[in-house]
Amino acid sequence: MNELECIRTFVKVVEAGSFTEAARQTGTVKSVITKRINQLEEHLELQLLLRSTRRLTVTDGGADFYQRSLHLLAELDSAKAAVSSVEWGLTGNFRVSCISSFNSAYLADDLCEFQQEHPDLKIELQQNDHFCDPVQEGYDVCLQAPGGTTSILEKVDILPLRRLIVATPDYLEKHGIPQQANELSAHRFAHNNHIDPDCVIRFMAQDHPQEVTISPDILTNTIWMLRAAVLKGEHMAMMPAFFIENELQSEQLVPVLPHLKVQSSQLSAYYRRSSFVPMKVRIFVNFLQRKYGQHPSWEKRILAKHPNLMLALRPSNHP
Incomplete structure (x- = not known):
């Protein structure tokens, strides 16, 4: 039994809401997910989940273990990030969701550039125009306009949508x-x-x-x-x-x-709120903020052609 792998699987099942969805998000067959949860419960001598044909329920003990597992995994990811550096590059899977308009105009190229800087990073980009919860839907980062949110999500503004x-x-x-x-x-x-x-x-x-x-x-x-x-x-x-x-x-x-x-609105990055944000998330968000800022390049090009739009495209905090 790989205890850490089983713990990560348990956290994913709770957040996904079902064994089937957890299997889909992780690219693992459902039987493997079930086996890992069974092994973890036997190892802990504690029932973590109540299964029925209609829904999955987390037990009181399971809820407590879930919260402790989140802290454990955050500490572990932080420790791994601390011994990795930008010089060595980023590794692992990186799942991103983005609204279709910005995806087609800019983000697809941005992610190709980001992957060139970190060639060992395996990137998956999905296009979604509904509000995505990165925890529930298995993304590292969701780029979208502000919408529904929960207490476990962090929101960082990337650029203005004027x-x-x-x-x-x-x-x-x-x-x-x-x-x-x-x-x-x-x-x-x-x-x-x-x-x-x-x-x-x-x-x-x-x-x-x-x-x-x-x-x-x-x-x-x-x-x-x-x-x-x-x-x-x-x-x-x-x-x-x-x-x-x-x-x-x-x-x-x-x-x-x-x-x-x-x-106007903002294009914002949403990701899991944690004391230890994964390095790949932090570096990617900083990459986008540096690239665009609060007065993006397309606005400068438009203003060069249409200077009468100075008021319409000025930053909100501009005098």
Whole structure:
């Protein structure tokens, strides 16, 4: 019996909520997971889990052992990290989840670069637009906009997701160019109701919020649909600047109300809260923060072409 391996398996089963899901996340057959838990219970002479056909329940003793195991594994991972250095590189598996828009625009290349710096690291990237719990879903890091969270998750902001309202020149010629925020309610919109379910556009005007309710013709939870709808020339939409940089530079899309700042969000890294964050997580998060910062390169390129967006793309703490 490999006691440490059995303990890690037990922690994974508790967090995954089932033997089947733990097997899927670890790439192990279910029978091996079951065997390890049985061996651990026999070794401890303690029932850790109550099994039934419908659900898995952690016993009181199992809950206590789970908390102690988390501390033990964190200490062990910290000790391993302490004797590893960036000079030697990172090793092991590294599972990352990211929202589709940033994945396609930047993160896929970022992870290739990161893996080149650490060639012994085995990277797995999955694309998810729903809020992912890295503990429940078996990821080391989840890159996503802020959403549901729990007390066991750490959130670190990576970069701003500053948004712009855009339309094609043909749309604006046909429907007119809004001069004030309240004029937007009369326009046709494609809208991401996953990000903003109340269909309200919020502006920061001289640090005082202003809200405009819109009545979209197209509702979607995918940014790809927003861009397609806008480029057809029949709708406006609100999208993050990084996703439409090329269309802005080619003037396929034109900023609407460039003198106003749309309320922005953040792309954040979520990972398990611990006193001892694994070195691969810390190094990766620092890698992304150094690369992008609070005024990312695409914003600088957009501003070089559209200096009238200075207010719309300024950092929130800018005077």
